[in-house]
Amino acid sequence: MSYQFTVSPDFTPAQLSGWYIFNTWLQNQTDNAIHLEMYNDFHSQRKAIEEDRVDLIYANPFDATMLVRDKGFRPLVKPAAMSDEVIIAVSATNLVEDVEYLEAGIKLAVTDAPDVQMMGMIMLESGDLDSSNVELITCDANILVAKQILREEAEVGIFLASAYDELSSMIKDELRILVRSQISVIHHSLMIGPNLLDQREKIHDILLNMSHDEKGQGVLESLGFQQWETVSEDEMEFMIDLMDTLMM
Amino acid sequence: MLHDMKLEDIVGDQYKEVTLDLYGGFTRKIIYTEIETPYPDGKLIVSTTDKQGIITHVNQSFVYMSGFEEEELLGAPHSILRHPDMPPAAFADLWNTVNAGNKWQGFVKNLRKDGGYYWVKATVIPNVRDGEVVGYTSVRRKPSLTKVDECIKLYPTLF
Numbered sequence: 219m220s221y222q223f224t225v226s227p228d229f230t231p232a233q234l235s236g237w238y239i240f241n242t243w244l245q246n247q248t249d250n251a252i253h254l255e256m257y258n259d260f261h262s263q264r265k266a267i268e269e270d271r272v273d274l275i276y277a278n279p280f281d282a283t284m285l286v287r288d289k290g291f292r293p294l295v296k297p298a299a300m301s302d303e304v305i306i307a308v309s310a311t312n313l314v315e316d317v318e319y320l321e322a323g324i325k326l327a328v329t330d331a332p333d334v335q336m337m338g339m340i341m342l343e344s345g346d347l348d349s350s351n352v353e354l355i356t357c358d359a360n361i362l363v364a365k366q367i368l369r370e371e372a373e374v375g376i377f378l379a380s381a382y383d384e385l386s387s388m389i390k391d392e393l394r395i396l397v398r399s400q401i402s403v404i405h406h407s408l409m410i411g412p413n414l415l416d417q418r419e420k421i422h423d424i425l426l427n428m429s430h431d432e433k434g435q436g437v438l439e440s441l442g443f444q445q446w447e448t449v450s451e452d453e454m455e456f457m458i459d460l461m462d463t464l465m466m
Numbered sequence: 467m468l469h470d471m472k473l474e475d476i477v478g479d480q481y482k483e484v485t486l487d488l489y490g491g492f493t494r495k496i497i498y499t500e501i502e503t504p505y506p507d508g509k510l511i512v513s514t515t516d517k518q519g520i521i522t523h524v525n526q527s528f529v530y531m532s533g534f535e536e537e538e539l540l541g542a543p544h545s546i547l548r549h550p551d552m553p554p555a556a557f558a559d560l561w562n563t564v565n566a567g568n569k570w571q572g573f574v575k576n577l578r579k580d581g582g583y584y585w586v587k588a589t590v591i592p593n594v595r596d597g598e599v600v601g602y603t604s605v606r607r608k609p610s611l612t613k614v615d616e617c618i619k620l621y622p623t624l625f
Binding site: 317318340341343344345346397398399400401402403455456459460462463464 | 510526613
């Protein structure tokens, strides 16, 4: 039997080859045939989940509720000591010093990553901004969000903080951060679906031990972090409750 | 258990005292000041309670903004944050809404251990497991000044 693994489409270009390397490594370690399907957008990925074509997923926190509640997925691991944070940035020449002084009607560039959009819009609420009074410009990547600001096609950008940090210093010099979130408890997670649940413990242990193995360490580095850590059922339930609370 | 506020915890020498009737049928002596702690940018204050409103989890932002130690908060009723300027009608609406299984959202002036206050935009949801409410999650975010100004005018009329 072959299983399907997929990754939240908000991965950075630098991580793309890393996920293919990880999938090959995982197949070798588990003796499973696992096909990695990288979807271009969240809509296509959600359709695959709806149609029960996904067995293992590195999931965006926004999709955790649906995966756990509707599709019977269970949490496995997440990158250790990492969380999803957002940055609200403007052009370095913009005179606005605080979100509170941004005005209704601004053009706002953002990727289609749902958790980033949600957290970013929350950070803008204190400036009386919401989806009804901003013009959203959706971009395919965080670098394109930056370009929208530099070309003065958008006044404000919402970035995944880790992607912003990876922008070149030349670009970052042209931008200024208004807010960097410090939410700490929202994160991507590797989750396992019903068809693979009988191997959950085995796969969990393999992933936790990955950093102790030289090859495994190299694979982790290609993904941009040092090791996996367990996501317990309670942690996942807490994050789902938190996301449910924020989605309004 | 919720203790009366102590004068030695209060920051500033301009303070008022009042006794509040709280949810659960008990009273608490409140000592409060006009010192505001601004809501920090980028943070969310998160807590969970059990069905009785007893705090079971707080994050670091909650601890920092409340002025309490985490150990003082866990096991305490959530009304430990209840500020006398908040109209009881707001909390009645909150409980009616979440007990009906719905989300509640509103602007709340919270009381700090040191007698000061901070405004938040709060969202509360019931946590449902296997069809049963087992507790509540509350997330507070930075409120807009416009909304806070509206509440400062509105809330005194609701007593």
